[in-house]
Amino acid sequence: MTKKPSASMTYRDAGVDIDAGDALVDRIKPLAARTMRAGALTGIGGFGALFEVPPHLKQPVLVSGTDGVGTKLRLAFEWQRHDTVGIDLVAMSVNDILVQGAEPLYFLDYFACGKLSVDTAASVVAGIAKGCELSGCALIGGETAEMPGMYPDGEYDLAGFAVGAVEKSKIIDGKSIAQGDVVLGLASSGAHSNGYSLIRKILSHANARPSQDLDGRKLEDVVMAPTRIYVKSVLAALAAHEAGIKGLAHITGGGLLENVPRILQPGLAARLHRDAWEMPALFKWLQENGGVADQEMYRVFNCGVGMVVVVDAASADAVTATLRAEGETVSRLGEIVAQGEGPQTFVV
Structure with a gap:
């Protein structure tokens, strides 16, 4: 015989x-409202997000990208650093679509957890909204999924989806890259x-403490620094030097060695000089404490x-000047x- 419950069950009971x-x-509606831009026809809360393709584009091509934050989230859980991973989430997608010349238009997020903490989720979404502001795209939709039994208490997962647009004649595909560039x-x-x-493994191996010093800053601040968003500066450079910029590569998973080839035609290679830029203190620390070989550093990290x-070559100085003027x-x-x-x- 089926046993009847003594009281009416609720979703909260489950x-x-x-x-x-x-x-x-x-909590998040005001945050999303600050990201609204021309073309956004709806805010969050509806069943679908509406966005009008910019009318100034004669042959608009939509460019989309999706990504997450990866195991950086584990440190966010351990160190209670939830305020910037939302910026990371936006950055990983908008930087990806930027490399084809696309202006990010709007962003959707997916936040999944076992038990919803309003404070934690609001902190994460505040970061997402900040990332959207930095990239000039509107946060017009998303999904919050509370799924008991799927995630341990205090943990969550993130995914993001960015959509942008570019004039068809201005798509950057790297096909014009040539020797001497x-x-x-x-x-x-x-x-x-x-x-x-790998970072987490090195931190564990070194018995590192979040509060310890690294080049005058707390280690946790250096490790959890949010991903830089290049949208506004690169779009400004593209507007000023359309003919001179031939290719863009976002240095994500795979580091320098595996991302630059994605924009090169067969028969071409990029020769990088190791003394051309200063390796930041974080990467020196990781290499020293992890005993990581040079080649592995370039293949894993940016x-x-x-x-x-x-x-x-003729445009290099002018493009550099514009990018520096934009803060890069x-x-x-x-x-x-x-x-x-x-x-x-x-790298030589």
């Missing part, structure tokens, strides 16, 4: 708090959101270079050469 979800929406590097803000499985810009730290990393028998990107 671990899902609808009231907490409603409270979160109320110059490779510029834009400084990163740290490890961004890549290589954190090593201080978050975005690569390939330009023709720019290094002349190397040049495009014939590939020969070696890899498509190498």
